[in-house]
Amino acid sequence: MNAVQDALERGRALIEKAGSVAELRAVEPEAFGKRSELAAITATLRDLPPVERRDLGRAVQVARARLEELFDERSTELGAREARRLVEAERLDLSEVAGLFATSGGPLAGSLGRPVPEGHLHLVTQVRDELEDIFLSMGFEVAEGPEVEDDWHNFEALNMPPHHPARGMFDTFYLDVGEPESILLRTHTSPVQVRLMESRPPPIYAVVPGRCYRRDTPDARHLPVFHQIEGLVVDEGINMSHLAGALEAFTGAFFGPGRHVRLRPSFFPFTEPSAEFDVTCWVCGGVGCRTCSRSGWVELGGCGMVNPAVFEAVGVDAEKYTGFAWGFGIDRLAAARTNLADLRELLDNDIRFLSQF
Numbered sequence: 001m002n003a004v005q006d007a008l009e010r011g012r013a014l015i016e017k018a019g020s021v022a023e024l025r026a027v028e029p030e031a032f033g034k035r036s037e038l039a040a041i042t043a044t045l046r047d048l049p050p051v052e053r054r055d056l057g058r059a060v061q062v063a064r065a066r067l068e069e070l071f072d073e074r075s076t077e078l079g080a081r082e083a084r085r086l087v088e089a090e091r092l093d094l095s096e097v098a099g100l101f102a103t104s105g106g107p108l109a110g111s112l113g114r115p116v117p118e119g120h121l122h123l124v125t126q127v128r129d130e131l132e133d134i135f136l137s138m139g140f141e142v143a144e145g146p147e148v149e150d151d152w153h154n155f156e157a158l159n160m161p162p163h164h165p166a167r168g169m170f171d172t173f174y175l176d177v178g179e180p181e182s183i184l185l186r187t188h189t190s191p192v193q194v195r196l197m198e199s200r201p202p203p204i205y206a207v208v209p210g211r212c213y214r215r216d217t218p219d220a221r222h223l224p225v226f227h228q229i230e231g232l233v234v235d236e237g238i239n240m241s242h243l244a245g246a247l248e249a250f251t252g253a254f255f256g257p258g259r260h261v262r263l264r265p266s267f268f269p270f271t272e273p274s275a276e277f278d279v280t281c282w283v284c285g286g287v288g289c290r291t292c293s294r295s296g297w298v299e300l301g302g303c304g305m306v307n308p309a310v311f312e313a314v315g316v317d318a319e320k321y322t323g324f325a326w327g328f329g330i331d332r333l334a335a336a337r338t339n340l341a342d343l344r345e346l347l348d349n350d351i352r353f354l355s356q357f
């Protein structure tokens, strides 16, 4: 009977010592199975007299039942602990996804995880939006036109008939559509002037932002894909001082007082007289550097009084109406504002660069 008691205690100790389900299974034969002390005692039973055999046999059964009970309890406990550990280890980290919710203002806003950095509009888009706001506040409407144009709108109606030397100012991408060199990627936003005047009678006070294309090799001041904002005013009694006033109002609103601009006589077939609109180089402050080709000035665009030949092409009465127009480079305006030395940065899509703005 003492041996049964010892066997029970030893079995209990083995079961309690097991630290995992696997360890527990491994100690089972020794605790109350084939290799246990209880099994050894059972083997001696048949040599005992009947009464002792019965009493000892019962004691062994009770002890074995108790150990089985302890075994099952321990097994449940260890199994649950291991399941918890597994769940913990395989838990999906949803905090990054949650960050999207946290910053988007949706129904889950702020309720999940830590925020991830949000993207923002490209610098050029920001400047375009700001230019639209400025001109809207000055009473202009914002219009748009197609990037794929025909020769008439991009050149001919703008007083550049076929073979006109001024076409050389615009190195053009032609599309393989229709007659050779009849369909192209617009080289400036000026064709939208033509579309506006074709579509309705004056007065017109409009700006046209948009993408333009030229076969230019990229450098600090040139991109083959760039952006312009066209301006067009057609009304009775418009003269050059209105153009100068509009430009002054615009530069004051966009640059503030600190930036020098100038109008320099120039030539465009669609304006007469024509001027180019320059700003002091933002990299060297006017001393002369690589960005401004050592001139101290950077051209932002062209402008002038609408050439009567253009009015004639679109059927506007040039005796009754006059107008002015301009086309500015949005990328250059963006560069001038942020002191950007090389326009190519705007196309590189380097997040370290773009995230500064």
Ligand code: DAH
Pocket (backbone or CB within 6 Å): 187, 188, 189, 190, 230, 231, 268, 270, 271, 274, 301, 302, 303, 304, 305, 324, 325, 326, 327, 328
């Ligand atoms: N379209 C010209 C260019 O891209 C710029 C320009 C000059 C636009 C004079 C105008 C203008 O509207 O009047 O070089």
